[in-house]
Amino acid sequence: MTLLDLNLPQTAADVHELDRSDVETYYIPGGKVYERFFECPLDYQHPSDGRSVRVFARHIVPVGKEDQMHTLPFLLYLQGGPGFECSLPGSIKSGWYATAVAEGFQLLLLDQRGTGLSSPINADTLASLRLSTEEQVEYVSHFRADSIVRDCEHVRHALCRGRAGAASRKVALLGQSFGGFCITTYLSLFPGSVSRALITGGVPPLVDHPDPVYQATFRHMISRNKQYYEKFPRDVARMHTIIRHLNATDVTLPDGGQLTARRFQQLGISFGRTGGFDSVHQHVLSAASDLEVSGSLSAHTLAAIAAAQSFDANPLYCILHEAIYCQNGNASRWAAHRIREECFADEFEYRWDRIQRRRDPTAPVYFTGEAVFPWMLDDYAELQCLKDVGLGLAEYTGWGQLYDTDVLAANTVPVAGASYYNDMFVDLRMSEHTAQSIAGFRQWITNEFHHNGLAASPRVLRYLLDLLKGDITDL
Numbered sequence: 001m002t003l004l005d006l007n008l009p010q011t012a013a014d015v016h017e018l019d020r021s022d023v024e025t026y027y028i029p030g031g032k033v034y035e036r037f038f039e040c041p042l043d044y045q046h047p048s049d050g051r052s053v054r055v056f057a058r059h060i061v062p063v064g065k066e067d068q069m070h071t072l073p074f075l076l077y078l079q080g081g082p083g084f085e086c087s088l089p090g091s092i093k094s095g096w097y098a099t100a101v102a103e104g105f106q107l108l109l110l111d112q113r114g115t116g117l118s119s120p121i122n123a124d125t126l127a128s129l130r131l132s133t134e135e136q137v138e139y140v141s142h143f144r145a146d147s148i149v150r151d152c153e154h155v156r157h158a159l160c161r162g163r164a165g166a167a168s169r170k171v172a173l174l175g176q177s178f179g180g181f182c183i184t185t186y187l188s189l190f191p192g193s194v195s196r197a198l199i200t201g202g203v204p205p206l207v208d209h210p211d212p213v214y215q216a217t218f219r220h221m222i223s224r225n226k227q228y229y230e231k232f233p234r235d236v237a238r239m240h241t242i243i244r245h246l247n248a249t250d251v252t253l254p255d256g257g258q259l260t261a262r263r264f265q266q267l268g269i270s271f272g273r274t275g276g277f278d279s280v281h282q283h284v285l286s287a288a289s290d291l292e293v294s295g296s297l298s299a300h301t302l303a304a305i306a307a308a309q310s311f312d313a314n315p316l317y318c319i320l321h322e323a324i325y326c327q328n329g330n331a332s333r334w335a336a337h338r339i340r341e342e343c344f345a346d347e348f349e350y351r352w353d354r355i356q357r358r359r360d361p362t363a364p365v366y367f368t369g370e371a372v373f374p375w376m377l378d379d380y381a382e383l384q385c386l387k388d389v390g391l392g393l394a395e396y397t398g399w400g401q402l403y404d405t406d407v408l409a410a411n412t413v414p415v416a417g418a419s420y421y422n423d424m425f426v427d428l429r430m431s432e433h434t435a436q437s438i439a440g441f442r443q444w445i446t447n448e449f450h451h452n453g454l455a456a457s458p459r460v461l462r463y464l465l466d467l468l469k470g471d472i473t474d475l
Contacts, residue, residue: 029091056117075105080177083316085116123385137392199417205430210325238288268367336371421447
């Protein structure tokens with residue numbers, strides 16, 4: 001005799017996740033949004049230790065297909081980062097969302113653990129756990145790609161429960177930047193759960209530590225700086241003025257952080273995105289104009305600079321950044337800082353006295369790119385509160401494997417990726433090596449887009465989908 005026979009109410013555990021009545025829902029243009037939360041183990045190696053994280057997934061079903069949730073295939077999107085949440089799209093009638101919907105998918109936009117609404121990591125949340133520094137380091141060590149992928153599996157099992165046939169219980173994956181790193185981990189750990197995989201600007205280097213990554217990306221930044229100053233030659237003198245001022249003056253940002261010369265250089269991270277040169281030029285022009293008029297930086301300029309830098313709002317982007325490259329017990333030990341000082345100190349110098357002693361003191365001051373440094377734990381207000389855990393993570397040696405090269409070499413999942421010729425975030429040569437190491441990988445190399453190609457044009461996803469279908473063969 002069943003509960004239905006007894007006419008007793010079903011418990012929450014008996015109700016399918018897709019049929020729950022307590023899930024908050026609303027409409028955006030083109031889709032109905034379901035805001036779903038899942039309780040996942042903090043440490044999947046010890047799932048019964050009582051520690052858990054809450055993972056948030058924004059589930060979007062195309063309008064008119066709400067009654068097909070149990071049968072429509074899922075496309076799970078993994079955001080770039082590490083440390084960034086998925087934003088709510090204003091509409092799924094345009095961009096890559098529309099391409100995915102036209103392909104017949106319902107969408108899952110995951111806030112990766114530690115971000116957004118998924119047990120976010122910040123100074124307040126870590127303090128609330130009342131852990132020692134060593135315990136905080138151990139806690140944050142569970143927020144890498146291997147744990148993120150296991151969260152995805154937890155979500156997949158809940159949403160695809162009861163579907164007939166193994167194929168219908170698989171999900172398609174789309175990963176941007178770090179999301180592509182996560183997909184490569186997914187293909188290593190759970191290839192049988194994936195129907196197809198699509199990577200944009202995120203075919204990861206198969207390295208055990210980050211040193212070779214920064215050897216390559218600092219060279220890319222030198223090239224991008226040369227292109228920037230070719231476009232804005234007057235910014236050479238403006239940058240000298242700004243760097244000299246920031247070396248001589250303590251400048252406090254609206255949030256309490258310090259705008260140092262080395263922090264101002266970090267605006268160069270925008271060089272890797274469409275329109276990045278222009279946005280950095282506006283900051284340089286505004287700052288130089290302020291100094292010319294009043295001898296100090298205006299509140300307007302300082303607010304704009306603070307808004308352009310995301311490390312305070314997304315602290316994992318700093319404290320866990322280099323760990324995404326660590327395997328086999330290797331610590332990162334501030335790889336970008338070491339490589340900069342050992343190999344590129346002259347090009348990326350920020351100390352005014354040393355700039356004046358360079359062979360050519362009038363040479364441009366270069367901006368830095370996607371790199372994190374130990375001094376950020378002093379210059380950024382939120383990161384100041386995370387200094388001890390940030391320093392601890394840089395020395396942590398407990399990192400496990402993220403990729404299984406034997407499994408990848410035997411891959412049978414249809415997988416395609418876009419790699420950008422001028423990508424300053426993910427080195428093209430390393431991406432090519434990885435693509436060649438994954439059986440059946442179809443790689444599209446293009447100079448048409450920068451790192452944010454997926455957001456810049458729906459053509460990127462359309463091209464990859466067609467590539468997997470065999471509609472494009474002229475690679």
